Amino acid sequence: MDAYVIEMENIVKTFGEVKAITDGQFTLKEGEIHSLIGENGAGKSTMMKSLYGMYDIDSGIIKIRGDLMGHITPKIAIEKGIGMVHQEFMLVNDLTVLENIILGFEPKKGITIDFEKARGSIGQYIDQYKMDIQLNKKINQISVGEAQRVEIIKILTRGANVIILDEPTAVLTPQETKQLFKILKNLKADGKSIVFISHKLNEVMEISDRISVMRQSKYIGTVNKNETSQSELAKMMIGREVFLNIEKASAKTGETVLDVKDVWVSGEKEISKIKGVSLQVKAGEIVGLAGIDGNGQSELIEAITGLREVEKGEILLEGKNITGKSPGKIRSIGLTHIPEDRNVRGLNRTMSIEDNLAAAKIEDVQFSKWALIKKKAIHKYAVGLADTFDIRPRNPQSLTAALSGGNAQKVVVAREVAMNGKLLVASQPTRGVDIGAIESIRTILQDVKLKGLGVLLVSADLEEILSLSDRIVVMHEGKISGEAIASETDEEKLGLLMMGGADLSSSKSGGDLD
Amino acid sequence: MNFSKIFNTSLIYATFRSATPIIYAALCAAITQQADILNIGTEGIMLTGAFAAVTVSYLTGSWILGVLTAMAAGFLMSMIMAVGHIRYKAEICAIGMGINMFAIAITKFLLNSVLGKSGTFSEPEIQAIPRVSLPFLTKVKFLNELFNNWCITEWFVIVLIIAIWFIFYKTVWGLRLRAVGQFPAAAQTAGINVNAMKYQAIAISGLIGGLAGAHLSLGYSKMFTENMTNARGFMGVAAMYFGSGHPILTAVGCLVFGFSDSIGARLQAYGVPSQLVLLMPYVVVIVTLAISMASKLAREKKRKSSLA
Numbered sequence: 039m040d041a042y043v044i045e046m047e048n049i050v051k052t053f054g055e056v057k058a059i060t061d062g063q064f065t066l067k068e069g070e071i072h073s074l075i076g077e078n079g080a081g082k083s084t085m086m087k088s089l090y091g092m093y094d095i096d097s098g099i100i101k102i103r104g105d106l107m108g109h110i111t112p113k114i115a116i117e118k119g120i121g122m123v124h125q126e127f128m129l130v131n132d133l134t135v136l137e138n139i140i141l142g143f144e145p146k147k148g149i150t151i152d153f154e155k156a157r158g159s160i161g162q163y164i165d166q167y168k169m170d171i172q173l174n175k176k177i178n179q180i181s182v183g184e185a186q187r188v189e190i191i192k193i194l195t196r197g198a199n200v201i202i203l204d205e206p207t208a209v210l211t212p213q214e215t216k217q218l219f220k221i222l223k224n225l226k227a228d229g230k231s232i233v234f235i236s237h238k239l240n241e242v243m244e245i246s247d248r249i250s251v252m253r254q255s256k257y258i259g260t261v262n263k264n265e266t267s268q269s270e271l272a273k274m275m276i277g278r279e280v281f282l283n284i285e286k287a288s289a290k291t292g293e294t295v296l297d298v299k300d301v302w303v304s305g306e307k308e309i310s311k312i313k314g315v316s317l318q319v320k321a322g323e324i325v326g327l328a329g330i331d332g333n334g335q336s337e338l339i340e341a342i343t344g345l346r347e348v349e350k351g352e353i354l355l356e357g358k359n360i361t362g363k364s365p366g367k368i369r370s371i372g373l374t375h376i377p378e379d380r381n382v383r384g385l386n387r388t389m390s391i392e393d394n395l396a397a398a399k400i401e402d403v404q405f406s407k408w409a410l411i412k413k414k415a416i417h418k419y420a421v422g423l424a425d426t427f428d429i430r431p432r433n434p435q436s437l438t439a440a441l442s443g444g445n446a447q448k449v450v451v452a453r454e455v456a457m458n459g460k461l462l463v464a465s466q467p468t469r470g471v472d473i474g475a476i477e478s479i480r481t482i483l484q485d486v487k488l489k490g491l492g493v494l495l496v497s498a499d500l501e502e503i504l505s506l507s508d509r510i511v512v513m514h515e516g517k518i519s520g521e522a523i524a525s526e527t528d529e530e531k532l533g534l535l536m537m538g539g540a541d542l543s544s545s546k547s548g549g550d551l552d
Numbered sequence: 553m554n555f556s557k558i559f560n561t562s563l564i565y566a567t568f569r570s571a572t573p574i575i576y577a578a579l580c581a582a583i584t585q586q587a588d589i590l591n592i593g594t595e596g597i598m599l600t601g602a603f604a605a606v607t608v609s610y611l612t613g614s615w616i617l618g619v620l621t622a623m624a625a626g627f628l629m630s631m632i633m634a635v636g637h638i639r640y641k642a643e644i645c646a647i648g649m650g651i652n653m654f655a656i657a658i659t660k661f662l663l664n665s666v667l668g669k670s671g672t673f674s675e676p677e678i679q680a681i682p683r684v685s686l687p688f689l690t691k692v693k694f695l696n697e698l699f700n701n702w703c704i705t706e707w708f709v710i711v712l713i714i715a716i717w718f719i720f721y722k723t724v725w726g727l728r729l730r731a732v733g734q735f736p737a738a739a740q741t742a743g744i745n746v747n748a749m750k751y752q753a754i755a756i757s758g759l760i761g762g763l764a765g766a767h768l769s770l771g772y773s774k775m776f777t778e779n780m781t782n783a784r785g786f787m788g789v790a791a792m793y794f795g796s797g798h799p800i801l802t803a804v805g806c807l808v809f810g811f812s813d814s815i816g817a818r819l820q821a822y823g824v825p826s827q828l829v830l831l832m833p834y835v836v837v838i839v840t841l842a843i844s845m846a847s848k849l850a851r852e853k854k855r856k857s858s859l860a
Contacts, residue, residue, distance in 0.1 A: 092741070113743035128738035130731045141731050142742030144724040151724055 042101070043068050043200055043231050044089065044120075049098035051084055058084040062098065063257040064250060066200065071222060071232045073242040076252035076275055077472045079443060082235045083125065085252070086202045090122045091115045116142075121193025122202040127185050129177045136160070136173040139192045163194050167224050182330065183214040190221065201225065202233040207241055208498070211330055212533035219245055237275070239268045251275055276473050286524075287488060288508065292321035294354075295372075295461045295492035296342070301351030303334075303341045305516075310349060311337050312516040319461060319492035324483065326507030326524065327496045330536050334516040335496050336378060339465050342494075343375050344368045356460050369398070372460030376450050376467050378496070384450040385438045392420035392434035395453050427452040428478060444475025451479055455486055462486050465496045480506060500529050514538040558818045561697045566817070571803075571810025572706050573598075573772050573781075576764030577788025578795075578802045579716055580626075580757045585797035586720060587753040588733035592648030593633050594761055595785025596655030601626045601765020603659040606678055606776040607667065615679040619705075619766040626762020627755060629655065634754040638747050652785075660778050674775035681705050681771040703771040705763070712760070716799040729753060764788070783834070790837045794844050805840065812836040 042065045049062030059081040066072050074082045088095045091110035100107045102118045115122075129138050136153065139160055145152040157173060164171055169187045177185060186206060193201055203222075207215045222232055222245060236242050242249055243263065251258040251274040258274050296319040305311025312334045319325045329335050340346035342353055344365040353361045360368045369375075377383035385394050396405050396416040405412055405419070420434035429441075429448045438446055447467065454462065464483060468476040483506055487493050497503050503510055507524045512535035520535035577594050584591040591597075601622035609618030629651055636642040660670075667673050683701045690696050720726040731739040732749045740746050768784070769776050787809050794808075795801030816829040 090741075111743075112741050113745075116743050122741070124741065126737075128735070128741040130735045130738050132734055133727070133731065137727055138738075141727060141739070142744050144727060146724060150722045151727060 041068060041104075042066060043103055044233075045099070045101040045104075046085065046089060047099040049085060049088060049100075050096045051081075051088060051093060052096055057255050059088075059095075060255045061257055062088075062252070062255075064089075065260075066231050066233060067248075068231055069226060069229050070247040071226055071234055071245055073234045073236060073246040073249045074252065075235075075237055075239070075242055075249060075271065076258075077237060079472065080252040080275075081255045082252055083204050086122065086204060086233060086235060089115070090120060090202065116196050116198070119197060119199045120202070121196060121198030121200065123186065123189040123193065123204060123206060125204040125208065127177075127189055129185055129188060131178045132176060134174055134176050135171060135180065135188050138177060138188060139173075139195055141192075143196055160191060160195055163191050167194075167221055169221065182209045182332065183211075183217070186210070186218065187221070190225075199229070200231045200233070202235070204235045205237075206234070207236065207238060209331055211536045212500070212529055213537060215241065239271050242271065243268055253277060272473075286505070286508075287484060289322035289488050289490065291323045291508075292490065294318045295321050295356060296494065297352075297354040297357075298338075298342065299352040299354070301338070301341060301353060302349040303337045303346055304349060305334065305337050310516070312341070314351070315513070315516070315518055317511050317518065319494050321460070321492050322487060322490050323508045324487050324493040324495055324506050326503035326510040327494060327513060328500060328503045328510055328532055328536060329513035331498050333513045333536075335513055336465070337516075338513070339375075339378070339463055339494075339496060343373060343463060369457075369459070374454040374457045374459035374462045376447075376454050376462070376464045378465035378469070380447055380450050385446060387437070387439040389438065390435045391424065391429065391438055391441070391449055392416050394438050394449050395420045395423050395434070395456075398453055398457055423452045423456055427455075427482070442472065444471035447471045447479065448475060451482055455482060459491065461492045461494065463494045463496075466498065467495070468497070468499070468502060476502075500532055503532070504529065512536055558815065558822075561694060563811075563814060563818070565698060565702075566814035567807060567811045569706065569772070569810070570813040571806045572703075572709050573764060573768045573784050574787050574791060574806040574809055575709050575713070575803050576705075576760060576767055577781075577785045578791040578806050579712060579788075579799060580761035580764055580785075581789045581792040582795070582797045582799055582802050583716065583729075583757045583760065584753050585792055586726075586729050586733045587750050588736075589637065589644055589750060589754065590648070590789075591633075591754070591757055591761075592645050592786075592789060593629065593651035594648075594757075594764075594788055595781055595783065596648075596652035597626045597629045597758055597761030598765040598768065598785045598788075599652075599655040599659055599779065599781045600629050601762035602769035602780055603662065603765070603776055604762070605766035606673060606769045607662070609679045609770055610667070610673075610675055610677050613677065613679055615681050615770055618679065618770055619681065619763065622766035623759045623762035626760070626765065627758040630754045630758025630761065633758075634751050637754075638750050656779055659776075663776065663778065670778075672775060672777040678770070678774055680774040681767070703767070705767040705771040709767075713799050713803050720799065725752075761785075787833065787837055790841050794840055808840060809833050809836060 044064065044066035046062060046064040049059050051059040062081060062085050064074065064085060074085065076082050084093065087093050089100060091112045091114055094109065100110065136156060140156045145155045160173065169191060171184060171187055171191060172180065206218060210218060226232060234245060246263045248260055248262055249266065249271065250260040251271065253275060298315060298317045300314045300316050301312060302310055302314060303312040315338055317325065327335055337346060341348050344360065344363055348361050352359060355368065355371050355373060358371055360371060381387060396419060400406055400411065405416055417434060424432055424434055427448050429452065430445050438449055451467065467479050467483065471479065483493060483495065495503065495506055504524055510522045510524050510527060510532065511518055512520045512532060514536060515538060519538050522531065577598055580597065581591045581594045604625035605618040605622035608621040609615050633647050633651055636647045637644045663673060664670055681704050683703050684707060686700050689700045720730065728739065728744050729749055732744065732746050736746045768781065791805035791809060792802050794805035813833045816832040820826055820829045
């Protein structure tokens with residue numbers, strides 16, 4: 039019988055009112071890659087963060103190599119050989135790669151840090167797993183893929199033999215993902231045990247030995263990769279069959295709604311992060327804006343919606359110049375916007391569903407007269423929208439802070455779609471929402487298009503871009519690196535464009551960068 | 553007006569002399585700043601230290617005991633802040649201002665009840681921090697004016713600046729401190745006890761703040777007056793901002809303040825109204841901060857989205 043490295047039984051964890059895990063089970067064998075899958079909010083990350091000592095569990099048993107663990111801290115977890123690559127990298131931006139790797143485990147020479155010794159021992163791991171890492175660069179100067187490799191090296195130098203990766207591929211291009219999988223297979227061959235948290239079923243099927251599924255804070259079951267299929271896993275995850283691939287309906291495209299002409303915009307960390315982007319969106323089409331996070335998509339959207347200053351260039355909406363206009367003014371011309379972070383910009387979380395739904399129309403005579411708000415009218419309006427868009431709970435007076443990701447996002451979508459604008463800018467419309475809500479939000483976007491609006495869809499999820507868009511524009515380092523008709527391209531080709539490689543011929547010869 | 557009488561060799565020492573108490577205060581603030589804690593209580597810690605130093609020096613006749621007591625007093629004050637901020641999650645600025653007001657009140661009260669004076673306490677029995685006389689320098693007038701008869705704590709501040717720079721950027725503790733300040737979650741996952749680091753930073757800050765006070769009352773002067781820090785702690789915090797918590801840049805900022813202070817003192821002799829002269833260091837603080845903030849903002853303005 040296989041010895042378990044990790045055993046977690048009957049785990050319960052609550053955050054205040056929220057039950058993050060009601061029944062968590064997990065085991066990890068020596069030298070296996072074990073995927074932990076489930077929808078967002080199913081409790082996968084919480085399980086692993088509890089194992090790593092970042093959360094204290096309310097009840098349950100955690101054993102590491104047979105030892106029953108009491109209170110775990112990250113320090114104890116590290117000493118027990120557990121390392122975790124978090125979804126949000128735990129790297130200090132202003133420190134160098136080298137300083138980040140040794141942080142907490144610094145080799146000393148007298149009272150100073152022995153940087154030379156550190157360089158040597160880290161170099162061994164870099165060579166052994168053939169990773170491409172520049173030790174002297176600061177974290178804010180390296181790519182996301184490299185930062186992830188830094189995280190893995192960091193964990194290895196701390197002597198980890200259990201490696202937990204929390205949605206590691208969410209930020210990677212298909213090519214970088216391949217490279218990561220190679221590293222993971224090398225690690226496995228070396229006897230390391232790996233926990234792979236994900237909700238991308240194709241990746242899970244490619245890399246895992248065993249797969250455990252969680253749904254709504256509960257453990258559902260564990261299967262061997264060889265004895266299961268993507269559709270069975272999907273069913274376990276959601277509890278029913280789903281159809282994410284919405285059949286694409288094409289509408290007649292009309293006039294150009296949005297015309298972005300050679301626009302330059304500064305980013306948070308650099309001047310001219312966007313260098314001369316031009317694109318058009320016509321009425322009745324969905325244009326997908328693809329790219330790895332951080333290549334200027336957010337800045338471009340903020341420039342279009344009036345939230346960020348434009349250095350130079352012109353943006354026309356419905357033929358009117360909106361460059362440098364206020365967000366309110368732009369919205370009055372016909373812009374509607376699903377912002378990428380619903381909790382920061384999409385919703386006022388301390389307010390009710392109905393207040394959020396009416397927020398964009400609060401100045402209409404319909405909802406307010408003089409300085410007074412017409413509560414009843416707002417309530418009626420909200421009830422109607424909640425029905426149409428299936429927002430749960432149906433009570434529009436409940437606070438949006440209490441909603442699940444999917445329902446919170448539906449509030450934003452409902453508000454914006456009900457504006458009946460000319461252009462809908464949808465930024466990461468399904469990020470962090472459950473699969474049921476993904477299905478309905480995608481259908482809504484399609485309906486909006488059929489109604490004759492132009493839709494600019496930004497998503498980090500290539501599958502979403504491909505299944506919804508008519509045309510796809512790819513951004514890389516602040517420029518458009520390529521454009522394609524959705525029906526004539528695939529993930530592989532888009533992935534190459536996302537890396538900046540405009541040379542499509544190489545993708546035909548396999549597209550494997552290694 | 554005779555410019556050669558204003559800008560002469562002795563101005564260099566005068567600048568350094570005026571700057572030293574502010575440098576100590578700024579270092580006190582810089583240490584916690586690296587852990588992302590704004591030590592607005594520097595002023596109060598310093599004032600408490602100044603009082604403790606004079607009192608103990610007067611009672612025991614030992615300046616060393618005075619200095620050590622001042623550091624202990626600074627430590628105590630800083631621990632009030634640390635417990636309030638870390639354990640009970642109080643807003644650090646509110647606690648810091650509380651410490652400042654408490655320090656003014658408690659030193660005034662103790663001045664009355666323990667030393668039986670009000671306003672100023674200046675007795676010959678107070679042992680000042682000795683000055684270092686270097687006889688071999690007397691031969692060269694220039695060097696003599698520049699370096700002779702420095703107070704021990706004036707020499708020590710240079711050591712302290714370098715030591716803190718070394719600690720921040722060369723030692724394990726410094727690396728961890730900076731990590732805690734910049735991204736506590738990353739430090740935590742590296743197995744670093746974030747709260748312990750914060751306690752340590754505030755404790756050391758308190759020791760240095762106490763020393764700042766001791767230097768002010770036993771080195772820079774030889775007496776205690778009510779509210780004698782006179783915003784030097786705040787100037788230190790301002791200089792720390794100017795230098796973004798880097799000890800050497802921070803010290804440079806303090807020298808700017810010291811320079812304006814000593815120039816002002818000289819101008820007074822030429823009939824410039826004293827109110828205006830007393831105003832000068834504060835004007836310089838505001839101008840310096842405004843310039844450094846404005847340039848920072850200008851750089852950031854274009855990068856930021858309007859909602860961020």
